[in-house]
Amino acid sequence: MTPRAETKPAASAAPGNIAECWQRIGVWSAEKSCPTLQAVIHCRNCEVFIQSGRRLLDQELPQTYRNEWAGIMASEKEEDELFQTVSLVLFRVEAEWLALRTQILSEVIDPQPLKRHSLPHRKNRILTGIINVRGEIQLCVSFKDLLGIEQASGKETGQAPYQRMMVINSDDGKWVFPVSEIIGIYRIHPATFQNVPVTVAKAQSTFTKGIFKWDGRYVAFLDDELLIYSLTRSVQ
Amino acid sequence: MLALLFHIGEVRYIIKCDRIREIAPMVALKEAPQAPAYFAGYFNYRGAIVPVIDLCQLIQNTPCRLRLSTRIILVEYRRNASSHILGLIAERVTEAVKKPDDAFASAGIRSRKAPYLGGIVMDEDEMIQCLELDRLPDCIDFLPESEAATCEGDDATRD
Numbered sequence: 001m002t003p004r005a006e007t008k009p010a011a012s013a014a015p016g017n018i019a020e021c022w023q024r025i026g027v028w029s030a031e032k033s034c035p036t037l038q039a040v041i042h043c044r045n046c047e048v049f050i051q052s053g054r055r056l057l058d059q060e061l062p063q064t065y066r067n068e069w070a071g072i073m074a075s076e077k078e079e080d081e082l083f084q085t086v087s088l089v090l091f092r093v094e095a096e097w098l099a100l101r102t103q104i105l106s107e108v109i110d111p112q113p114l115k116r117h118s119l120p121h122r123k124n125r126i127l128t129g130i131i132n133v134r135g136e137i138q139l140c141v142s143f144k145d146l147l148g149i150e151q152a153s154g155k156e157t158g159q160a161p162y163q164r165m166m167v168i169n170s171d172d173g174k175w176v177f178p179v180s181e182i183i184g185i186y187r188i189h190p191a192t193f194q195n196v197p198v199t200v201a202k203a204q205s206t207f208t209k210g211i212f213k214w215d216g217r218y219v220a221f222l223d224d225e226l227l228i229y230s231l232t233r234s235v236q
Numbered sequence: 237m238l239a240l241l242f243h244i245g246e247v248r249y250i251i252k253c254d255r256i257r258e259i260a261p262m263v264a265l266k267e268a269p270q271a272p273a274y275f276a277g278y279f280n281y282r283g284a285i286v287p288v289i290d291l292c293q294l295i296q297n298t299p300c301r302l303r304l305s306t307r308i309i310l311v312e313y314r315r316n317a318s319s320h321i322l323g324l325i326a327e328r329v330t331e332a333v334k335k336p337d338d339a340f341a342s343a344g345i346r347s348r349k350a351p352y353l354g355g356i357v358m359d360e361d362e363m364i365q366c367l368e369l370d371r372l373p374d375c376i377d378f379l380p381e382s383e384a385a386t387c388e389g390d391d392a393t394r395d
Contacts, residue, residue, distance in 0.1 A: 054330045057305035061262060065304075070263035074280035 022049055086190060090183035090219055091166060096149050097219040099212075102185050104224050106167040106174055109133065114165060116140050126234040131176050133167060140176045141231055147207060170228040188212055193221060239335050239357070240309065241364070242326035244295050249326070250333075250357050250364045251309065252340075257321060259329060260308040273297070276325055281310060288323035289372075295350065300325045313369050322373070333359065340366055 022043040025034040036046055043049045087102040118129040125145040130137050143149070162181035167174050193210030207227055208220040238253040265277030265288055274294035278285050288308060292300040300306050307329040311322050340355040343365070347353060354368035 054305070054328070057330060058303050058328070061302045061304060061306075066262055066264040069261045070265075070279060073260050073263050073282065076282055 020052075022046075084189070085187040087185060088188050088221065089166075089185050090214065091164075091179045092181040092183065093143050093147070093179050094149050094151060096147070097183070097214075097217050098143075098147075099188075099219050099221045100168065100224055100227075104168045104170070105185075106169045108182055109165045109167065111163055111165045111178060124234065126231070131165075133165075133174070133176060136174075138167070138174045138176045139235060140178075141234075143177045143179070146227075146230065146234065168224070168228075170232075172228075172232060175228070175231055186214065188214070188221075196220075237335055237337050238332055239366075240329065241331045241333055241359075242291075242309070243328040244292050244326060245298065247296075248359075248362065248364050249291075249367050250335075250359075251311075251367045251369070253332065255311050255313065255369050256309055257312055258310045260310055260323070261304075262302060262306050262308060262325070273299075276323075279308075279323065281321065281323070284321065286310065286321050286323050288325060290325045291367075292325070292327060300327050303327065305330050311369050313373055315373065322369075324372075 021034065022028050026032065026037065026043040026046075026049075028043070034043075036048075037043075040046045088099040089102045089105050090097065090099045092098070114131055114133070116129045116131045119127070126141055127139060128142050129140045131140040132138075144151075164179055164182050165176055166179050166182070167176050190210075192212045194212065196208045196211060207222045207230070209223045210221045211218050212221060213219070239250045240253055240256060240259075241248055241250055243249070260281070263279050265279050267277040268275060271277075274290050276288040276290040276293070278287055280286075290300055292298055305328045306325060309324045309326060309329060311324060312319050313322055314320075335357055339357050341357070343354065343356050352368050352371040354366045354371070357364045357366055
């Protein structure tokens with residue numbers, strides 16, 4: 001009797017429930033003792049977990065499933081909510097929230113390991129120096145000075161951990177500039193763009209194609225062609 | 237190149253994604269009389285009538301098991317400068333993988349009965365055979381009316 005009582009829970013745990021290892025030894029268990037966790041960090045990266053998830057789809061079809069889908073597939077495809085939106089990268093320079101087309105974004109890098117070298121005999125506020133990005137020397141520019149953005153005051157200053165270097169592509173090469181924060185890449189519908197008020201006299205407004213509201217703030221969508229044209233002129 | 241993995245029975249196959257238009261769930265099909273076993277029926281795909289082939293029946297002579305992961309792969313094939321859509325039922329259509337173009341190695345031989353079986357892709361230790369869409373209609377005698385191609389060896393595979 002005793003061996004049976006012992007083997008019973010073991011048998012039920014072993015073959016069928018190997019699929020539930022994430023609850024026994026994985027991240028959803030108390031001890032997290034699975035040796036594979038060292039390599040994969042989280043169960044969702046583990047092949048066992050992925051395959052078990054796929055196996056959920058090996059169920060029989062529900063009764064009405066086929067007819068229901070036949071009706072859906074017969075009708076016109078519903079237009080995606082993302083249809084005709086543009087992909088923009090949102091970032092902040094001091095207190096100004098700005099956006100550029102994602103297509104021209106090359107990469108975002110941590111400014112810490114980068115060393116910027118100033119150029120001798122160049123007294124240019126916009127061209128701040130040259131910088132080594134992955135073994136290539138790129139021009140480092142200041143958006144703050146190009147756009148005439150004032151130094152932010154108050155709580156938005158001093159958030160050094162969010163500072164990044166943005167690298168953008170142009171036909172003539174790459175441009176690197178520091179930003180105070182990268183908000184992320186979002187899809188925005190062009191219909192939400194508003195015109196820049198004509199009374200705005202700031203230099204920044206000339207680069208602004210439109211303004212849109214995002215997360216309760218106004219973001220300026222910059223004209224990248226004009227921006228790169230101005231950058232090129234400013235370094236000549 | 238993105239490629240779609242699926243199962244026919246226990247065997248995995250792969251198909252290049254550039255000709256796949258959509259993956260549809262299993263739907264109710266309108267069966268056709270006098271059709272070969274691999275012909276699963278027609279269905280209304282967004283207003284167009286699309287013939288559907290059961291790949292399990294075509295390759296293994298057993299019908300696809302009806303599971304949630306059994307899906308219809310809608311592919312485009314071009315013949316005589318016109319493009320048609322064909323539905324392919326396969327099992328466990330759950331995964332797409334990225335493979336370099338040169339990963340599709342030639343299998344070296346081509347079966348006359350199953351000319352649609354093309355090159356081999358290695359996935360870790362497993363060899364996965366690639367399904368060639370262009371060859372598939374050659375052995376299906378249910379085609380658009382303009383081109384009633386005949387298939388040699390079709391009867392032999394079914395028996």
